[in-house]
Each structure stands twice: as structure tokens, then as C-alpha cells.
Amino acid sequence: RKEVEQDPGPFNVPEGATVAFNCTYSNSASQSFFWYRQDCRKEPKLLMSVYSSGNEDGRFTAQLNRASQYISLLIRDSKLSDSATYLCVSFSSNDYKLSFGAGTTVTVRA
Amino acid sequence: ETGVTQSPTHLIKTRGQQVTLRCSSQSGHNTVSWYQQALGQGPQFIFQYYREEENGRGNFPPRFSGLQFPNYSSELNVNALELDDSALYLCASSSGTSFQETQYFGPGTRLLVL
Numbered sequence A: 001r002k003e004v005e006q007d008p009g010p011f012n013v014p015e016g017a018t019v020a021f022n023c024t025y026s027n028s029a030s031q032s033f034f035w036y037r038q039d040c041r042k043e044p045k046l047l048m049s050v051y052s053s054g055n056e057d058g059r060f061t062a063q064l065n066r067a068s069q070y071i072s073l074l075i076r077d078s079k080l081s082d083s084a085t086y087l088c089v090s091f092s093s094n095d096y097k098l099s100f101g102a103g104t105t106v107t108v109r110a
Numbered sequence B: 001e002t003g004v005t006q007s008p009t010h011l012i013k014t015r016g017q018q019v020t021l022r023c024s025s026q027s028g029h030n031t032v033s034w035y036q037q038a039l040g041q042g043p044q045f046i047f048q049y050y051r052e053e054e055n056g057r058g059n060f061p062p063r064f065s066g067l068q069f070p071n072y073s074s075e076l077n078v079n080a081l082e083l084d085d086s087a088l089y090l091c092a093s094s095s096g097t098s099f100q101e102t103q104y105f106g107p108g109t110r111l112l113v114l
Helices: none
Strands: A004-006 A011-014 A019-025 A032-038 A044-050 A054-057 A060-065 A070-075 A084-092 A097-100 A104-109 B005-007 B010-013 B019-024 B031-037 B044-050 B053-057 B064-068 B074-078 B087-094 B109-113
Touching (some): A032 A060, A032 A070, A070 A084
Antiparallel strands (some): B005 B019, B044 B053, B064 B074
């Protein structure tokens, strides 16, 4: 079983719509979580860190549910520029394990 | 641009050969992490270097080794290349080892093993 699992999508949404997707993690010792975005054939870039129960950054909201071991990302008012693959990451300092999911692809259409 | 550079951008090798990939970290960053990203997959953590020492390692065999230099640039060496080593190799620099600090990724080196 993979450490971090994501729905690969693709999620095809119109501009202005709201899209949300989850990732699940198997390591209960994980303390830190992140969302990265990766454009086609480009390097990953940090979108947001997820601490405590979650946080919000503009149109992006991340939530953490430790009991069910999942993290969600919600994008409001989608823009064409939001089209990318979103990578979910967990980190456990106990065993120094950093794990990326395979990514969820989002395509925003005009 | 992140300020993290990698070389070469592309490389073709044959099975059994050895390869060295290079990474220059962003100014002020003392930590470099290396990742392997196969097509359609997320990056897999290979190892991290902090102040010229290996600080953590993922599930990769010993034929994957690395170095970090006093200027914090880093090398990834892979011996006895296998076909499955074909991937995008990414390095990321940061100002600390805990992964709480933002990691800035370079553009990657695409390695093809024939």
C-alpha cells in the first residue's frame, strides 16, 4: 500500500467553479502535510503547508482530518491558471519519512 | 525562478553505466534533497544532505549515493544503472532539514537508461 494515495482525476471544471479532492495517508506518525502543484513537465512548487486542522490561503483551503488520516484541498473560483497536478505530501520526523502522492490532475476550462 | 539549477538537463545512458547529476542550491540554503520522479508518479525521496552529511534517506539501494560540497551544491551518483532508473531527477534546496521550511525545486534532469 502506498504511503500517500490520491485520486488521479482528472477533474475537469469550468472557470469559476469550486473543486475539491482528498488524499489519504497511511503513516499515523505523520505530523506535517503539504500541497504542491506541478505544471506539465515542470518542477513542483509549494502551494501550501497544512498544520493543525487546516488553513486557508486566498482561494485555496486545506483541511486535515487526523482521525480519518486524510487531507483535502478545495479551490474556489477556479482560474485557467489553476490547471495543474496537485501533489499531496506527508512527513514524519519520527522515522524521517517524506512521502509524495502520485498527484491529482485538475483541468479548468474556459 | 527558484534559483536552484541542475545539470545536465537531459542524459541518455546504457544499463550498467554510472551517472553523476549536479545541483546548485539557492543562495543561503544549506540543505539539499534529491528525488526520483517516474512518469505519472509523484517524486520519491532519495536522500537529504545537510552541511555535507547525509541527513536522511528514502528506500533506495546503496548504488544511489551523494555528496554535498562546502558551497552546499550537491551531486547524485547512480552506479550500475538499470532500466527502471529512467526518470526525472529533482533536487530541492531549503534553509533547514525538517521539511517545514519551503523546498525550492530545480528544473530536474531527465535520465533515460537504454
